[in-house]
Structure formats: structure tokens, C-alpha cells
Amino acid sequence: MTSDGVTVEELPWEQVRAPVVRAAVSVGVATGAYGLSFGALATASGLSVTQACALSVLTFSGGSQFALIGVLGGGGSIVSGSASAVLLGARNMLYGARLAVPLRVTGWRRALAAHLVIDESTAVALASEDRGVRAARLGFWATGVAVFVLWNLSTLIGAVAGTAIGDPRDYGLDAAVPAAFIALVAPRLRTLPTWLTAAAAAAVALAVVPVVPAGVPVLLAALVPVFAVLVFKEREQ
Amino acid sequence: MTWAAILLTSVGCYLLKVAGLLVPQRWLEQPMVARVAARLPVALLAALAAVQTFADGTRLVVDARIAGVAVAVVALLLRAPFLVVVGVAAATAAAVRALQG
Numbered sequence: 001m002t003s004d005g006v007t008v009e010e011l012p013w014e015q016v017r018a019p020v021v022r023a024a025v026s027v028g029v030a031t032g033a034y035g036l037s038f039g040a041l042a043t044a045s046g047l048s049v050t051q052a053c054a055l056s057v058l059t060f061s062g063g064s065q066f067a068l069i070g071v072l073g074g075g076g077s078i079v080s081g082s083a084s085a086v087l088l089g090a091r092n093m094l095y096g097a098r099l100a101v102p103l104r105v106t107g108w109r110r111a112l113a114a115h116l117v118i119d120e121s122t123a124v125a126l127a128s129e130d131r132g133v134r135a136a137r138l139g140f141w142a143t144g145v146a147v148f149v150l151w152n153l154s155t156l157i158g159a160v161a162g163t164a165i166g167d168p169r170d171y172g173l174d175a176a177v178p179a180a181f182i183a184l185v186a187p188r189l190r191t192l193p194t195w196l197t198a199a200a201a202a203a204v205a206l207a208v209v210p211v212v213p214a215g216v217p218v219l220l221a222a223l224v225p226v227f228a229v230l231v232f233k234e235r236e237q
Numbered sequence: 238m239t240w241a242a243i244l245l246t247s248v249g250c251y252l253l254k255v256a257g258l259l260v261p262q263r264w265l266e267q268p269m270v271a272r273v274a275a276r277l278p279v280a281l282l283a284a285l286a287a288v289q290t291f292a293d294g295t296r297l298v299v300d301a302r303i304a305g306v307a308v309a310v311v312a313l314l315l316r317a318p319f320l321v322v323v324g325v326a327a328a329t330a331a332a333v334r335a336l337q338g
Contacts (some may be wrong), residue, residue: 058247086249096257126278162256172330175305181325201280202287221284
């Protein structure tokens with residue numbers, strides 16, 4: 001069966017839906033808990049509880065939010081703080097472009113979907129894509145909504161309670177997130193070219209971590225498939 | 238003034254997200270672009286996993302996360318379910334941190 005150009009295995013929707021929802025919820029919990037850190041750090045950097053919550057609702061991009069309060073807390077200017085925060089969000093544009101075809105949203109749904117375009121919703125959507133476009137869409141919306149709700153709730157709790165709650169890292173949640181991404185990519189690592197793409201992308205991202213701002217390494221790793229397509233063009237045809 | 242920074246950041250981040258979704262479908266369906274797009278998920282997932290395992294801001298560090306991720310990989314090789322993989326990663330990293338005191 002093909003749907004929107006993606007080959008789909010013949011599986012009942014219930015069997016497709018359950019693992020996508022499980023991935024969405026566990027990624028949502030692990031990532032959402034970081035709102036506690038963000039809320040606590042934001043108020044420590046001089047933001048009010050309302051400002052911390054507004055940033056989580058309106059920006060909804062963890063890396064950008066941490067960058068902004070880092071610059072503001074360090075006495076930096078509004079322009080430099082906002083500029084580094086927006087640069088960190090540049091990879092979301094790439095995610096949006098990649099998600100545009102499977103999501104196929106227009107009008108107010110596109111306006112809403114755009115707000116939920118983040119690392120986690122993109123990761124679950126793209127990892128679910130080989131089970132069909134419907135699974136990819138469910139992965140995107142379920143993860144986006146799960147992270148949004150938990151991220152904002154935990155921002156409020158963190159902003160009110162301050163550092164009393166403790167660090168999500170004490171619970172190992174900083175290892176849970178990469179483990180989830182590895183579990184999502186693992187089923188796709190069936191052939192040598194996919195292994196090479198994964199290894200090269202990971203190597204490129206890690207190599208540039210010390211020399212580019214946070215958030216940019218993942219963007220540069222996207223050059224690996226571009227390079228692969230250009231170099232192996234002849235061989236594939 | 239903090240509000241100005243919040244609004245500026247939010248508008249900037251939102252415009253980037255929506256710009257991605259607004260890329261014309263015609264352009265995305267070009268053969269070369271489609272072939273890149275087909276390889277992009279593996280590259281993005283691998284890069285995200287690597288960065289979130291080893292990066293601390295703009296530094297590369299080896300800390301409790303690597304233990305959690307290593308145990309997660311073993312769990313994956315043993316065909317453990319997704320939730321178990323994520324759970325053992327968190328439990329291992331938390332245990333290593335607790336032992337380090």
C-alpha cells in the first residue's frame with residue numbers, strides 16, 4: 001500500500017498507533033521535565049514568573065529560551081540575547097521544510113503546527129514516517145502537544161518553586177532524551193548507507209560543537225545527506 | 238525591557254518555524270531534494286542523539302549520560318520495548334550521578 005509516496009506495511013491502525021503514542025508520551029515527559037530547570041533559571045536570571053511562563057508559551061523552543069535567559073542573566077543586551085536565541089531556532093526552519101510534505105497542513109492548522117515544530121516532535125514524526133503518513137502526523141501532533149503541555153506546566157512550577165525541586169539531571173532525564181532518539185533511529189539502521197549516514201551525521205555534529213553556537217551542529221549535520229546525494233548521484237542512477 | 242526581548246525572540250523563532258512549513262511543495266518534490274529529504278531523518282536523529290549525549294553547551298563532555306545511553310543501546314540490542322530503553326537510560330544515569338555524589 002502506498003500513501004503520499006511512502007510505502008506502508010499493512011498493519012491495523014491500532015498496532016501502528018500504540019508505539020507512536022508511547023514514544024510521544026515518554027519523549028514528552030523526559031523533555032517536559034526540563035521546564036523545571038528553565039523556570040528556576042529564568043527567575044534566578046531576573047525574569048518574573050509571568051515572564052518565564054510567557055517565554056515558554058510564546059517561544060516554545062527550549063534551546064532558544066535557555067540562550068535568552070543566559071544572555072539576559074549575564075547582563076547582555078536585548079538584541080544580542082534575542083539574536084542568539086533566534087539563531088538557535090534556525091534548525092526548526094529545516095525541520096518545518098522536511099515536515100511540510102508529510103504534515104500537509106494549511107491555514108490555521110499550519111499556523112498552529114508551526115508553533116509545535118521542535119526537535120522532539122520532528123524526531124518522533126520522522127521516525128514514524130516509515131509506518132505511513134498518518135503515523136508521522138500522529139507522532140508530530142502527539143509529541144508536540146505532550147511537550148507543550150508538560151513544558152509549560154513545569155516552567156510554572158520551576159519558576160514558582162525555584163531551585164528547591166532539584167535538577168532533572170538527578171533523575172537521569174538528560175540521558176533519557178538521547179536514548180529515546182537512539183531508540184527512534186535504531187529501526188532505520190538496516191543497511192550500510194544508513195549506518196554511514198548516521199555515523200557521519202553524528203561525527204559532523206560532534207566535531208562542530210566546540211566551534212559553533214549550540215543548536216547549529218544539528219543543522220550542519222543535515223549537510224551529510226546533501227553531500228551523499230551529490231556525491232553518489234551517478235552511482236544511484 | 239525584558240518583555241521586548243521575550244517578544245522579539247518569540248516572533249523570530251515563530252517566523253523561522255512557519256517559514257519552513259511554507260516552503261513550496263513543488264520545490265520539495267524535486268528529485269534531488271526528495272532524495273536528500275529521504276536521508277534526512279537518520280542524519281537528524283543521529284546528530285540529535287550524539288549532541289545530547291556529549292554536548293554541554295559548546296563543550297564536549299563525558300559524564301553520566303554516556304553510561305545511561307550505553308545501557309540503552311544494550312537494551313535495544315536485547316529488543317527491549319521503547320519505554321524500557323528510555324527508563325533504563327534514566328535510571329543508569331541517575332545511579333551513576335548518585336554514586337558520584
